[in-house]
Amino acid sequence: MWFDRKNPNVLFADRRSETITVTDRSHGNASGTRTIHIAPDTLMDFRAMPFPDETFKLVAFDPPHLVQAGPKSWLAAKYGKLSDNWREDLNKGFAECFRVLEPHGVLVFKWNETQVKLREVLALTPHQPLFGNTSGKKAGTHWLVFMKGTTP
Template structure:
């Protein structure tokens, strides 16, 4: 880990989409630090550089140039299911408040004109519902993902003035 990381991933999970899972430009965070064996015998690790909750980030305002955000997408899944173990699960009762707070916190720690890259799979919750939980407007993204239902959306933090 370097002294300064311009990029924050506050819900890194297994760092699955990162080309370099140990890139020292990125501070990898998550609420869990654990490892387990998957049903096919492979190990799956969630090993953040720092434990953190994306709803209450332990950083001053305007700390990062980029935030990469891939939060849990499921709200209905079994506690011990493969999907929950691998990706986590939203709280059935508080998920809307949690997502709104997550966006607020991620934009708070983002520098003005910084970039937030947001990944969302709409298997259970449409991305249109998620985007209503933030006042920030997307800059661009894939509006009609193919069969996967996974959206990549890019935001730019506007000048607060």
């Protein structure tokens, strides 16, 4: 998603920092494996961000979107997997994103609705997106843009 993760204006955060090798035979991958490097700038949980209120002008929220994935799934290894309490987790994640945004700050939200429909996720936040797009019925990825008001 990031064009330049080394940009000094970007802070990449994840709850994991690890290198994983998983089975992947897609796209003619001759080795049958794929190595994934997860190397965030900051280790954190999106449900409890370690930043003061109103820290950022822009937040990109790209939470895990899988609720079902096998123990050797490379998608789950790369992107993570939602917990059994995913509704509560995403509700807290949205609340944290808006908490750390300055007034009139922008939240860019990415969601793939392969397993959970976007409408179910949007029901977890009182905020309404300003606009967004989808990448088509087959891909199911949505990009939505929210703006924080002047009151929390």
